[in-house]
Amino acid sequence: MKTIIEPFRVKSVEPFRMTTRKEREAILRAACFNPFLIHGRDVMIDLLTDSGTSAMSSEQWAGVMRGDETYAGSESFYRLRDVLHDLTGFQNILPTHQGRASERILFELVGGAGKIVPNNAHFDTTRANTEHSGAEAVDLAIPEASQPRNRHPFKGNMDVGALEALIRRVGRDRIPVVMMTVTNNTCGGQPVSLENLRAVRKVCDAHRLPLFLDACRFAENAWFIRTRERGQGGRGVREIVREMFDLADGATISAKKDGLVNIGGLLMIREPGLFQRACNLLILTEGYVTYGGLAGRDLEAMAQGFREVVEDDYLGYRVRGVEYLGEKLLASGVQVIEPAGGHAIYIDAAHFAPHIPRDQFPGQALVCGLYRIGGIRSCEIGSVMAGPGRTPAMELVRLAIPRRVYTQSHIDYVAEACGELYAQRDELRGLRIVEGPEVLRHFTAKFAEI
Ligand code: F0G
Numbered sequence: 001m002k003t004i005i006e007p008f009r010v011k012s013v014e015p016f017r018m019t020t021r022k023e024r025e026a027i028l029r030a031a032c033f034n035p036f037l038i039h040g041r042d043v044m045i046d047l048l049t050d051s052g053t054s055a056m057s058s059e060q061w062a063g064v065m066r067g068d069e070t071y072a073g074s075e076s077f078y079r080l081r082d083v084l085h086d087l088t089g090f091q092n093i094l095p096t097h098q099g100r101a102s103e104r105i106l107f108e109l110v111g112g113a114g115k116i117v118p119n120n121a122h123f124d125t126t127r128a129n130t131e132h133s134g135a136e137a138v139d140l141a142i143p144e145a146s147q148p149r150n151r152h153p154f155k156g157n158m159d160v161g162a163l164e165a166l167i168r169r170v171g172r173d174r175i176p177v178v179m180m181t182v183t184n185n186t187c188g189g190q191p192v193s194l195e196n197l198r199a200v201r202k203v204c205d206a207h208r209l210p211l212f213l214d215a216c217r218f219a220e221n222a223w224f225i226r227t228r229e230r231g232q233g234g235r236g237v238r239e240i241v242r243e244m245f246d247l248a249d250g251a252t253i254s255a256k257k258d259g260l261v262n263i264g265g266l267l268m269i270r271e272p273g274l275f276q277r278a279c280n281l282l283i284l285t286e287g288y289v290t291y292g293g294l295a296g297r298d299l300e301a302m303a304q305g306f307r308e309v310v311e312d313d314y315l316g317y318r319v320r321g322v323e324y325l326g327e328k329l330l331a332s333g334v335q336v337i338e339p340a341g342g343h344a345i346y347i348d349a350a351h352f353a354p355h356i357p358r359d360q361f362p363g364q365a366l367v368c369g370l371y372r373i374g375g376i377r378s379c380e381i382g383s384v385m386a387g388p389g390r391t392p393a394m395e396l397v398r399l400a401i402p403r404r405v406y407t408q409s410h411i412d413y414v415a416e417a418c419g420e421l422y423a424q425r426d427e428l429r430g431l432r433i434v435e436g437p438e439v440l441r442h443f444t445a446k447f448a449e450i
Helices: 021-030 058-066 075-088 100-109 124-132 161-169 195-205 220-228 237-246 270-285 296-308 314-329 362-374 406-423
Strands: 095-096 116-119 136-139 177-181 211-214 250-254 265-269 342-349 379-381 396-400 430-437 446-449
Touching: 021 362, 058 075, 058 250, 058 296, 075 237, 075 265, 075 296, 095 100, 095 270, 100 211, 100 265, 100 270, 116 161, 116 211, 124 136, 136 396, 161 195, 177 195, 195 211, 195 237, 220 314, 250 446, 265 270, 314 342, 314 406, 362 396, 362 406, 362 430
Parallel strands: 116 136, 116 177, 177 211, 211 250
Antiparallel strands: 095 265, 250 265, 342 396, 379 396, 430 446
């Protein structure tokens, strides 16, 4: 059957306001053509990010009421720790307010000037925290990752040969940790295979280097391993998740993705000495080790979220739902990164609007077009985000799908809007920046249409 059935029914609804094209035109101008400056109430379908935008289940909301707000030794913390221990095998687990807080602590401990951190591809905040410590962040994605039409099943993989060459070139002493981001957000939400994780582990072992996962989307990654990797089809998701974490010495996690919560993160470290130092830093800026800057109710919601995210019914619906949007776009002529990612569809904006030169931001033009035509908010991942002087490999627009929030008819509407915009693509106009900071300009820059 073709219809994707959401494996849940709706208990509470959150209405959004239907806007007209005329209203949206005025809103877009007032926001200086930057979707980050549009108020949430003026957005109909918000695909800006899949982070912190999940719908919580009735069990999670029940957990919110159960949350134990004890300062030290909250029961909610112990419940969370048990769930994560069961899922990942880790014992040393710290809650943090979100992923980047875990990254900040980790790189304050292991980073520093002269150090080099390899990753299959750093997410912005991971890169920023690495560089903030004085270390250098190096991306080692496989070549297929930058070929949008290449349907390699694990385009998130690390180039293992390049990792070995880097270690030989700079020496193991300059590499404090090897990171693997699962799934690989920067390269299109593409998964990493178990085979690749094992190979990276082997290289780490040979050079006595620790391996850490940036595991925000570990469950989506495990689902791809199960459905795409030879020999993995018969295994359960939990078993695969366990093997992924067994291969690692630590992990930073933003629970705002596969934790199915609106706020929260984790830092897990196997080595007791390093873990102890992380505890001290956590107390310094985040909070005591049994709450890490969160309320007891947040910990409770996280514990339940990590239980639900590895269920087959959920993951099957989740990954199929994103893939379905990709198929619809391809059918209407819109080029996207293939195959579909786990959490988002990435439109090739250079293909969509070839008449707009890269220095006039074709991705941003497409983002504005989608808002105008359908009240849909998306995010440019191209020359605007890269910043001045950097030319990214591709001009992309990300349609990130919040978890359990939109129905198939919402997704049909998005596909229809993209298709209609594609038919009128000649009318899209380039943009120029009229005001903007030097760093992280995509958040606040103001644009004018050319
Ligand atoms: N690592 C990856 C791979 C991410 O995608 C993110 C966040 C983080 C770390 C940081 O986590 O936001 O909880 O501090 N990604 C969001 C996104 C913001 O839209 O892709 P955080």
